[in-house]
Amino acid sequence: MENGGVIRWRFGCNDELTKASAITVRGVLNTLMDNLKPEDSRPVIPLGHGDPSSFPCFRTTPLAVDAVCDAVRSAKYNGYGSTVGIPPARSAIAEYLSKDLPYKLSPDDVYLTIGCTQALEVILEVLARPNANILLPRPGFPYYESRAGFCHLEVRHFNLIPERGWEVDLDAVEALADENTAAMVIINPGNPCGNVFSYEHLKKVAETARKLGILVISDEVYDHLTFGNNPFVPMGIFGSIAPIVTVGSISKRWIVPGWRLGWLITNDPNGILKNQGIVDSIKGYLNISSDPATFVQGAIPHILKNTTNEFFTKIVNTLKEAADLCYDRIKDIHCITCPSKPEGSMFVMVKLNLSLLEGIKDDVDFCCKLAEEESVIVLPGVAVGLKNWLRVTFAIEPSSLDDGLGRIKAFYERHAKKQ
Template identity: 60%
Template sequence: MEGKAWNFRANKAIDGSKLGIRTYIDILRSNIDHSDGRSVIPLSHGDPSPFPSFRTDPSAVDAVSEALRSANFNSYSSTTGLPLARKAIAEYISHDLSYKISPDDVYLTAGCAQAIEILISVLAFPGANILLPRPGYPIYDCRASFAGLEVRYFDLLPEKDWEVDLDAVESLADDKTVALVVINPGNPCGTVWSRQHLQKIAETARKLGTLVIADEVYERFAFGRNPFVSMAEYAEIVPMIKLGAISKLWFVPGWRLGWMVTLDPLHIIKDSGLLGSLENFLNMTTDPVTFIQGAIPDIIGNTKEDFFSSKLNLVRECAEICYEEIKKIPCLNCPSKPQGSMFAMVKLNLSLLEDIGDDMDFCCKLAKEESVFILPGRAVGMENWVRITFAVELESLIEGFARLNDFAQRHTKK
C-alpha cells in the first residue's frame, strides 16, 4: 500500500560524529576468535573495577546501601544536586587547594561524561570553536561535532612529556574561541603537568580571553616526579570550570556521579551570562541518582587514606611494568614514561612489521590472534599509535604483554 513518504530519517549530525571509545572496543570484540580458549585481556579502556585488586572500598558500598535503605533519597533531586552532596564535594575538593570552594559553585552530573555533554551544549553557538588536545578524550570531539561546535586541535608534544604546544594554541584561537580543554592527569598520555606548565596554560588562556575546561577526573592519580596540582589554583588568572567524578578514584564508573565546579573569583563567567545558561540547561537534563548523591558524604568521609594509597601503589607498579615491557618489543615505542592516570601512548613502528597496515589493523589482528584488546590511536586522534591501559590485575597485565610480544614477533619482518 503506497502512501506519504515517512518523515523520519537518520540523523546525519550523529552519524557523522567521531566514533567513541566503546565503538572501537565493539569492533575489537567482533574480531575475537571464539575458538581461542583464553580469556580476553582488556588493555583498551580505563575501567579496572571488574578486577579484584581494584574493588572499591567496603565503606563506600556500605554508604550506598545505607543511603538506599534509609528511604530518604527516593525523591527527585534539585537540578544542581542535593545540598549535602554539593557541600561534601566542595569540602573534598578544597582539601587540596589553597582556598575554599563554595557548595554553590558545585553542580552534580551523571558522571563526568554528562558534565562534558552539558558544557559543550551550552558553549555551542553559531560560528564558535573550541580548542581540544590531540591526542585527547574523544567524547569532547563527539559532542562538539553533534552540537555544531567547530573543533580546532592543538598538539601535545611527546618529546616534551606531552606538554601543551602553547604556540599552537595561540595560533589557533580567535575571538570565537569559547574554551580551551586541558586534561590533567592525562588521558590518554599518562602525564602529570608541572605547576609551571599549568600556570603557562592559564596565562595563555587569559591572553586569548577564553574559558578553561579543566578535566581532572584522574586527580590524585599521580605517581611520578610531578605531584598533582589542580588548575583551580590559577582561577585568579583565568575563569575555569573543573570537572571530576568518583568513578576513577573509587573505581566505580557505573555509579555515575560527577561534577562541574565553576571557578570564577572575578565573576567573569557569571557576568557573561554563561552561568545562567548552564543552570537553565541543567533544568532540561537528567539528574544523578539520588541515593548515590545521598551516600556521597559518607563515601568521602569514611574512606580511609590507606585505600587510596594502596591502590595508587598498585597503579604505579602496573605503570612500571607496562613501560618496561613496552621497551622489550622493538615495534613499540613509549616516548614518555607514564606519570599518572591509567594510560600510556605508544608509537607503532610499522616498518618493522609485515601484514599490518595501520593502528586499526594492528589492534584488530591482536584481538583475533591473542584475545588482547588495546585501543587504536585513531580513537584518540593519533593514527599509527596505540593507547594501552595498565590499570588491570597484575597477572593479566603480565600475560597481556606476553601475548603482545608473541604477536609482535610473529608479525616482525624476517
C-alpha cells in the same frame, strides 16, 4: 497513502548521531571486539578501556558500598533531587575540592552530573554559540570531539608534545585561537598519555587563556591518581588568573564508574563566568536534562569525609606497580616505543613502528589483527587523534597485564619483517 497505496513514512534516522558515535572509544572498541575468534579459549585481555572495577585488586572501599546501602535504606533519597544536585552533596564536594585550593568553593560553584561525561556535555553545549570554536588536545579523549561536533561547536586541535612529557604546545594554542574561540581543554592527569602536568606548566596554561580571553575546561577525572615526579595540581588553583571549569567524578579515584556521579565546578573567584552568563546557562541546561541518582548523591558526604588514606594509597601503589610493569615489558616489544614513563591515570601512549612489521597497514589494522590472533584488545591511536600510535591501559590484574603484553610480543615476532 490510503486505499492500498504505498505509505510514505515521514520519519528517519539522525545521521549525525551515527557519525558522532563512530569516533568514541566505545565505538572503536566494539569494532575490535567483532574481530575476536570465538574458538580461542584464552581469556580476552582488555588493554583498551579505563574500567578496572571488575578486577579484585581494584575494588572500591567497603565504606563507599556501605554509604550507598545506608542511603537507600534511609528512604530519604527515593524522590527527585534538585537539578543542580542535592545541597548536602554539593556542600560535601565543595569542601572536598577546596582542600587543594587557595580559596573556598561555595556549594553554589558545584553542579552534580551523571558522571564526568555529562559534565563535559553540559559545558560544551553551554559554549556552543554560532561560529564558536573550542581548542582540544591531540591526543585526547575523543568524546570531546564527537560531542562538540554534535552540537555544532567547531573543533581545533593543539598538540601535546611527547618529547616534553606531553606538555601543551602553547604556541600552537595562541596560533589557533581567534575572536570566536571560547575555551581550551586540558586533561590532567592525562588520558590517553599518562602524563601529569607540573604547577609551572599549568600556570602558563592559565596565563595563555587569560591572554586570549578564553576559559579553561580542566578534565580532572583522574585526580590524585599520580605516582611519578609531579604531584596532582588542580587547575582551579589558577582561577584568579583565568576562569576555570573543572569536570570530575568519583568514578576513577573510588573505582566506581558505574555509579555515574560526577561534577562540574566553576572556579571563578573574580565572577567572570557569572558576568558572562555561563553560570545561568549551566543551570538552564541542567533544568532540561537528567540528574544523577539521588541515593548516590545522598551517600557522597559520607564517602568523601570518611574514605581512608590507606585505600587511596593502595590504589595508587597498585597503579604504579602496573605502570612500571607495562613500561618495562614494552621495551621488549621492538615495534612499539614509549616516549615517557606514565606518571598518572591508567594509560600510556606508545608509537607503532610499521617499518618493522610485515602485512600491517596501520594502527587500526594492527589492533584488529591483534584481537583476532591473540584475543588482546588495544585502542588504536587514531581513536584519540594520533595515527599509528596505540593507547594501552595498565589498570588490570598484574597477571593479566603480563599475559597481554606477552601476547603482543608474540604477535610482533610473528609479523616482524625478515632481515
